[in-house]
Amino acid sequence: MLDPKHMELLRFTTAGSVDDGKSTLIGRLLYDSKSIFEDQYEAVRQSSERRGEVGVNLALLTDGLKAEREQGITIDVAYRYFSTPRRKFIIADTPGHIQYTRNMVTGASTANVALILIDARKGVLEQTRRHAFIASLLQIPHLVVCINKMDLVDYNQERYEEIKQEFEEFSYKLDVRDVHFIPISALNGDNVVDKSQNMPWYGGTTLLYYLENVHIGSDHNFIDCRFPVQYVVRPNTDDYHDYRGYAGRVAGGVFKKGDKVMLLPSGFTSTIAKIDTYDGELEEAYAPMSVTLLLKDDLDLSRGDMIVRENNHPEVGQDLEVMVCWFNERPLQVRGKYTLLHTTQESRCVIKDIRYKLDIKTLHRDLEDKDIRMNDIARVVIRSTKPLFYDSYRKNRITGSVIFVDEGTNETVGAGMII
Amino acid sequence: MSYNLNHLKELESESIYIIREVASQFERPVLMFSGGKDSILMVHLAMKAFYPAKIPFPLLHIDTGHNFPETIEFRDRMVEKTGAKLIVGSVQEAIDKGLVVEEKGFNASRNYLQTAALLEALENGKYDAALGGGRRDEEKARAKERFFSHRDEFGQWDPKNQRPELWNIFNGKKHFGEHFRVFPISNWTELDVWMYLAQEKVELPNLYFAHQRQVFERDGILLADCEYISKRPEEESSTKTMTVRCRTIGDMTCTGVWESEAATIEDIIKEVAAARQTERGGRADDKRSETAMEDRKKQGYF
Structure with a gap:
């Protein structure tokens, strides 16, 4: 029986091209965990038949938009869900062809685990490198490399070791902390949910076992206390006449009742009088909890301000170096002005300079090319109109990330990771 | 001491964060309330988001006139309990005014006509954000939906040109006359909803x-x-x-x-x-x- 009290949430991202077996793998995880319903399966079976396809095309489960079904491609990030008694899983399934980087970055931004698929016949491809690089750029804490289609290389251990070594030679240059390799056949189910009888030489776990057990308890920052004020709760009723609560989601660290805190930008200090929620008062709050903090002193804080510990401050400044991934058809403009969204704060910024453009195939830094277009990644220097309270992205994914918004069209045109 | 939230707590926290974002970023939000379990969950989460203050926006019900009678009774009790203001958009009125024409035949349904009544109610109230209880696991088109979903001045959705959503930064910027649909429980499944409603005794x-x-x-x-x-x-x-x-x-x-x-x-x-x-x-x-x-x-x- 399900025991919701002890189920955890794990978000993972997958990326790959049409033929590396990604859809088959996701289909298998969903099918074997009984997360595909009969009517869904029947609808997909009928669609496949109408299209004259051989077998059931499980990609149609996620490619729900008319244009996607017509063109047989995935346009956008698709979210799929399945659960086992241990964990609920959210899959951000990103397409392999158009707008590859943009979608991959979007899916990766909240993921705990990146799942990389390699076709055992083909080995490490350019796409594998791009995917691994983006996973490291977005600081996905865990990487699991599935070497797929092992059935087509006779379940050969040497081939597996060869690809593993090839990947490691490349990935040591990347900033990835935890890499895990699994030989699988998504089509036949080897090492996906059940342990393969065909690869007795493999002593590790199955993919599902890995996803159910990988330690995600340390994926949030529990050291550096950061609380961006999101909304001020003022009931203005007789019962709560002087109530002034600062609502928000803990972005880092552990806040305890009685803690001495500092408020930014004012620099005033105070003490946490109460951590309030609808379900009652709490003794402590940690990421990613949504709570309301009350302070001992009557100070004026508003949205965009930040509550931190007295002895542990974020950086405060207007000049930042950012790795930016560009999302828009209109290229990034040097000297251009954009709206900048960071935690709960909004400001404007100007792009002062482009340090280099990164070739994600070779990881080569091009210092001359300043033409930053859709799906490009570059290191830029920006200046904001007001001071931001930030950490490096490596230290905290929440206080270290920004998005750029076009002031004319209001579109989200870029995502940035603060260095 | 372990700092781990269980999955329902984490989903709850994410949804509360998004509901508070709506109250912060928009001038006139409204919560679309159908009387179904997902909108009951939405009201419950909104109460948590602003506690001990009241929900700072009204509830909007699009009444097809073909509801289960139990739905209306329940809706009115819920409104009384939360102290929120209720606005009703009526499909019957839209038919009477000639805005839409009633379908005929055995499969006639007012489901399609709801859209006209909804868009009219949003326009009349000058609402710039409509919170809904849609979930991505419900239907394949909804699987591609954003938390903050932009609608043009005709209320239309352009699925091929959606804004990317990263981390927990939500871009609710819009031009005059446009609005947003916001789906705070996007990441919940049917089973999550039921487990949570049981746990919370709703x-x-x-x-x-x-x-x-x-x-x-x-x-x-x-x-x-x-x-x-x-x-x-x-x-x-x-x-x-x-x-x-x-x-x-x-x-x-x-x-x-x-x-x-x-x-x-x-x-x-x-x-x-x-x-x-x-x-x-x-x-x-x-x-x-x-x-x-x-x-x-x-x-x-x-």
Whole structure:
């Protein structure tokens, strides 16, 4: 029986091209965990038949938009869900062809685990490198490399070791902390949910076992206390006449009742009088909890301000170096002005300079090319109109990330990771 | 001490964060309330988000005039309990005013007409953000939906040109006359909703629990016998009393009921966990074509 009290949430991202077996793998995880319903399966079976396809095309489960079904491609990030008694899983399934980087970055931004698929016949491809690089750029804490289609290389251990070594030679240059390799056949189910009888030489776990057990308890920052004020709760009723609560989601660290805190930008200090929620008062709050903090002193804080510990401050400044991934058809403009969204704060910024453009195939830094277009990644220097309270992205994914918004069209045109 | 939230707490925290973002970023938000379990969950989460203050925006119900009577009773009680303001947009009024024309025939439903009534209510109230209880696991077009979903001045959705959403930064910027649909429970599944409602002991309409009702079968779906549906002769003769419950609650003309003995919320969780059909499998409105939901959403449907 399900025991919701002890189920955890794990978000993972997958990326790959049409033929590396990604859809088959996701289909298998969903099918074997009984997360595909009969009517869904029947609808997909009928669609496949109408299209004259051989077998059931499980990609149609996620490619729900008319244009996607017509063109047989995935346009956008698709979210799929399945659960086992241990964990609920959210899959951000990103397409392999158009707008590859943009979608991959979007899916990766909240993921705990990146799942990389390699076709055992083909080995490490350019796409594998791009995917691994983006996973490291977005600081996905865990990487699991599935070497797929092992059935087509006779379940050969040497081939597996060869690809593993090839990947490691490349990935040591990347900033990835935890890499895990699994030989699988998504089509036949080897090492996906059940342990393969065909690869007795493999002593590790199955993919599902890995996803159910990988330690995600340390994926949030529990050291550096950061609380961006999101909304001020003022009931203005007789019962709560002087109530002034600062609502928000803990972005880092552990806040305890009685803690001495500092408020930014004012620099005033105070003490946490109460951590309030609808379900009652709490003794402590940690990421990613949504709570309301009350302070001992009557100070004026508003949205965009930040509550931190007295002895542990974020950086405060207007000049930042950012790795930016560009999302828009209109290229990034040097000297251009954009709206900048960071935690709960909004400001404007100007792009002062482009340090280099990164070739994600070779990881080569091009210092001359300043033409930053859709799906490009570059290191830029920006200046904001007001001071931001930030950490490096490596230290905290929440206080270290920004998005750029076009002031004319209001579109989200870029995502940035603060260095 | 371990700092781990269980999955329901984490989903709750994410949803509360998004509801507070809406209150911060928009001038006139409104919460679309249908009386179904997802919108009941939304009201519950909104109460948590602003506690001890009241929900700082009204609830909007689009009344097709073909509701289960239980839905309206429950809605009014819920409104009284939360102290929120209720606004009703009426499909009957839209028909009377000539804004829309009622469908005819055996499969006539006011489901499609809801869009016009909804867009009119949003325009009249000058609402710039409409919070809804849509979930990505419900339907394949909804799987591509953003938390903050931009709508142009005609209320239309452009699925091919959506804003990327990263981390927990939400871009609610818009031009005058445009609005947003916001879906804070995007990441919940049907089972998550039921487990959470059980854990929180939230009151629910009786329609969700097994009860006796006059039903008949059409295209493999059981429909409740009511004055709003014209039945074919063979449907008339096969109408019978059965023990059923609703998995979703919508307009009576297109909401299928399921044969079920689930009398408590724990029974429902067991049933949902073992279910082999999606909850919208009983929605005749989704079966009109392969992309029925996407087509309606592009026009401005919920």
